[in-house]
Amino acid sequence: MNAHSSGARPSIESLLGDFAPDFDFTPAMPIPPEEYAERMRKLKREAVSAGLDAVVVHCDSVGWFHAAHAYLRYLCDWMREGVLIVPMDEDKEPVLLSFFTQSVILPPGGEPVGVDRILQIGAVGREYADIPGDSGAKTMQALVGILGELKADNIGFIGDKRSAAFRAALVAEMPKAKFSDQHGILERMQRNRTPAEIAQFRTAAQLISIATQAAYHVARPGVTDYEIYAAFTLAQMARGGETGDGYQIGANEWGTHCGKPYGHVMRKGDLANLYVSNVTYQGYTAQTARMFAFGELTDRQELVLDACTRGVKAAEKLIRPGTLIRDLNNAAFDSYIEAGLLKDAEARTMPYNWRTGDDGGPREIPRQYVPDADYEAQGRKLMHVYPATFGPHNPNLGHSVGMAGGQNAFNISSHNYDRLEEGMVFVLHTQWLEPMSAGCNIGDMYVVTADGFENLSRHTPLETYRVPA
Numbered sequence: 001m002n003a004h005s006s007g008a009r010p011s012i013e014s015l016l017g018d019f020a021p022d023f024d025f026t027p028a029m030p031i032p033p034e035e036y037a038e039r040m041r042k043l044k045r046e047a048v049s050a051g052l053d054a055v056v057v058h059c060d061s062v063g064w065f066h067a068a069h070a071y072l073r074y075l076c077d078w079m080r081e082g083v084l085i086v087p088m089d090e091d092k093e094p095v096l097l098s099f100f101t102q103s104v105i106l107p108p109g110g111e112p113v114g115v116d117r118i119l120q121i122g123a124v125g126r127e128y129a130d131i132p133g134d135s136g137a138k139t140m141q142a143l144v145g146i147l148g149e150l151k152a153d154n155i156g157f158i159g160d161k162r163s164a165a166f167r168a169a170l171v172a173e174m175p176k177a178k179f180s181d182q183h184g185i186l187e188r189m190q191r192n193r194t195p196a197e198i199a200q201f202r203t204a205a206q207l208i209s210i211a212t213q214a215a216y217h218v219a220r221p222g223v224t225d226y227e228i229y230a231a232f233t234l235a236q237m238a239r240g241g242e243t244g245d246g247y248q249i250g251a252n253e254w255g256t257h258c259g260k261p262y263g264h265v266m267r268k269g270d271l272a273n274l275y276v277s278n279v280t281y282q283g284y285t286a287q288t289a290r291m292f293a294f295g296e297l298t299d300r301q302e303l304v305l306d307a308c309t310r311g312v313k314a315a316e317k318l319i320r321p322g323t324l325i326r327d328l329n330n331a332a333f334d335s336y337i338e339a340g341l342l343k344d345a346e347a348r349t350m351p352y353n354w355r356t357g358d359d360g361g362p363r364e365i366p367r368q369y370v371p372d373a374d375y376e377a378q379g380r381k382l383m384h385v386y387p388a389t390f391g392p393h394n395p396n397l398g399h400s401v402g403m404a405g406g407q408n409a410f411n412i413s414s415h416n417y418d419r420l421e422e423g424m425v426f427v428l429h430t431q432w433l434e435p436m437s438a439g440c441n442i443g444d445m446y447v448v449t450a451d452g453f454e455n456l457s458r459h460t461p462l463e464t465y466r467v468p469a
Helices: 033-049 071-076 135-149 161-173 183-189 195-218 225-237 299-316 325-338
Strands: 054-059 082-087 095-098 117-120 154-158 178-181 247-252 271-281 284-294 367-370 382-384 398-400 425-434 438-448 453-455 465-467
Touching (some): 033 071, 033 082, 033 183, 054 071, 071 082, 071 183, 082 135, 095 135, 135 161, 161 178, 195 225, 195 438, 225 247, 271 438, 299 325, 299 438
Parallel strands (some): 095 117, 154 178, 284 465
Antiparallel strands (some): 054 082, 082 095, 247 271, 271 284, 284 438, 398 425, 425 438, 438 453
């Protein structure tokens, strides 16, 4: 029987019927309004120091009712698209332009904190509303009008790479104004997190732990990757998780990670990986990774699992203010070197799954038939070997963790000579994948404290979870 057959199967609801997490869960309260006011104060102070008259923060949508980045949410907890105009004059109030797409997300959550004036631009167009015009053009017209009223000649712009066209259009509309990119202000403000922010991260990490325990609860031979994924999703979203698309599951006999469920039926000898790259609570994300094994594994698979597990634990011992990030990275890869997987920990020369060809050009994905009964039951065949080469997924140990839609502020890598500071939040995940042989991806999430660290994902052990088969 496969995942697409019509035979009787126990439902995911029945499999989860008696599930309960093994620790008490109390979600954090949202970030208080006074902390948003402090963020705005810091933004305006840096903007005034730079001689700016106003700051424009642009955020568009990227589909599935998601905002493109986290800058607006960080500044005022606005969860959808918008353009925020922040004047430097004390007698002028911030203005939010929004509702210029067909996205139907309405507050709450996400009522803009500290912003009283919101202008609805309107979604127009012949096909949508039988009204001529373009919502993007109307947004630009309103923005230029407000900046004109402010007599803003020196303007800071904050956005991501998806904002490039909007920024270029704004420059064209205001040829006499001076523009500068100022996203670095908000990036610097988020390098070290406040206690209220850490509480959000802690809740998000606990949601992952609960969800992982739910996945373990239903894991057994005969269960599909769909059902494991669904158990994880149900458990975290039922307790306040915001999205169900920020994690991957790899499930087969080799330990493949970074996948999505496709109907694989778990069997004796399989390895499954839950690579959770984003569970979000109140806009703040958590990340972990866990492995579970169905019955006995090969010696090579056990070697890889052991090397990765020892790597995270070795690095964890060094987490404290003042530790060189390079040293944290290299400590984890010592176990790889001992196991004969790597020669050194240097990112520049390290093999990794998404590496270019040896000459720096494209790398050919090997074409080869790979038997997969569950995929073939759907009328498909797997005709390439993934990944194209062996090694870790990334040539580093981990990276910062921030808000949904944000970019990594820093990587835990051999070429990072920064030192750890109190309030930094990051994930350490050791990864290794050999095509059609062995794989592992495990990691924990940490915050640096005054005298060490807190492991935010400590409620599920790092070691491989063993499923009897």
